[in-house]
Amino acid sequence: MMAINKSAWFPGGAGQSLSKVLATTSIMELTNGRSFDKLFQAHTLVLNQSLSIAGLMSLNCAVELGIADLIHSHGGPMPLSELARSIPIPPEKAPSLRRLMRLLASHGVFAAEPDGNSESETAYLLTPFSELLLTKGTNLSAFIRVNSDPAFMKPWFHMGDWFKRKGSTPFEVAYDGKCVWDLTKQRPELNDMFNDAMSCETCWVVKAMVTEFPQFFRGLKSLVDVGGGTGASARMVAEAFPDVKCTVFDLPHVVATLPESKLVNAVGGSMFDSIPPADAIFLKMPKLWISSL
Ligand SMILES: C[S@@+](CC[C@H](N)C(=O)[O-])C[C@H]1O[C@@H](n2cnc3c(N)ncnc32)[C@H](O)[C@@H]1O
Known part of the structure; x- marks a missing residue:
């Protein structure tokens, strides 16, 4: 069993104050009268929710690395080591690629299966989700890029502030009174990014509408x-x-x-x-x- 050093987890005495809280708070107070099961479920939800950005940013990373296209060109389940070689990434990043792919597979972006040729390897396949990211296809990549771009994410950090003020939008709070169209007018690279995102999202919807x-x-x-x-x-x-x-x-x-x-x-x-x-x-x-x- 691994020993956990609390002071390493809570540097600067945080560990001490945690034990003080635990020592002075009764179990009933901690759980607010609920069962531990319920408390742990809620705890998991809080952790998952607060780390949900990992899902979007990992997806954006997959788009940046062109992973869907690489798996598609491989023409069948692609072993992780082969994916690493095709991107390509330095060998020391292989364990991180494994984690990235596991996370994306758990979100349904890719499917994972044991590699037929090696017991220890996992191979990855496209799913209906990642088929929508293929360059030669519907290609919703631009939509993902715009939604994970720092300039377009910035307003989300100002929502609380916006609630406390009259009128305007979180976008205007973030950008000193400018709306999204003022910003895209000023910054051609954001204008192109935004318009590409809209048209890639629109193309297949309108194609379906006309047919x-x-x-x-x-x-x-x-x-x-x-x-x-x-x-x-x-x-x-x-x-x-x-x-x-x-x-x-x-x-x-x-x-x-x-x-x-x-x-x-x-x-x-x-x-x-x-x-x-x-x-x-x-x-x-x-x-x-x-x-x-
Ligand atoms: C969310 S995008 C939708 C684009 C497109 N209709 C689609 O579905 O992909 C909104 C569009 O409205 C345009 N827009 C914003 N304010 C406008 C205005 N006052 N008059 C005309 N177009 C405007 C933007 O430039 C942008 O292209």
């Missing part, structure tokens, strides 16, 4: 995609329904980055001023963003 629900679009002569970002949705609608004249309408700094297109018109402006006239208005935004802004 599964064509009745939404049939009979229209014109459609304006308000807040249409990179115009990915409008282009898909225009391709599927060539008789519908499609316009993408967004803030001027977003429209300025759009490539020339014969399929769609691009108009810059603010929807709070006016919207280009059309038979139908298409207004789509990821649900998560609505609640986080």
Whole structure:
């Protein structure tokens, strides 16, 4: 059995104060009358919740390392050692890669199975989750990158502050009164990152819409995609329904980055001023963003 040195766990006397608390508090007070089982369950929930960022950041790390594409190109269950060689990582990082993959597998990002050729090795496969990260496919990687980017995470650190103030949003509290669109206007790299994230999330949803629900679009002569970002949705609608004249309408700094297109018109402006006239208005935004802004 391993001996645990409490003073190493609670340096500077914290261990002593913990034992003082334990010595002076009755079990009933500690558990607040609940069973130890319940207390331990709650304790686990607190620890899991407070470390939940590990899930998002490990996912982002997998995106940065291109792990889904590497497993895909391997063409079958990929042994960990082979994954380490393909990334490639220095040999001393192999145990950390094993931990990363175990965590991601426990979250359903990858599947793990014993490697057929070596008893001690684990091999990893794609799951429906990681198939959505493949570069040649739906590729939701940009969405993960934007949500784990420090600039876009910053507002989450200001939520408490925001609750105590009148009006505004956590974003504005974090950025001295600037909203997300002011920030993306000022910083082209964030503008590109944000717009890429939106279009990768949008592409497959709109593709499904035009194929599964064509009745939404049939009979229209014109459609304006308000807040249409990179115009990915409008282009898909225009391709599927060539008789519908499609316009993408967004803030001027977003429209300025759009490539020339014969399929769609691009108009810059603010929807709070006016919207280009059309038979139908298409207004789509990821649900998560609505609640986080
Ligand atoms: C969450 S994104 C959604 C993009 C796209 N519709 C999609 O679903 O992928 C919101 C979009 O609204 C645009 N936007 C924000 N304020 C706007 C305004 N006042 N007028 C027009 N577009 C605006 C942003 O630039 C951004 O492209």
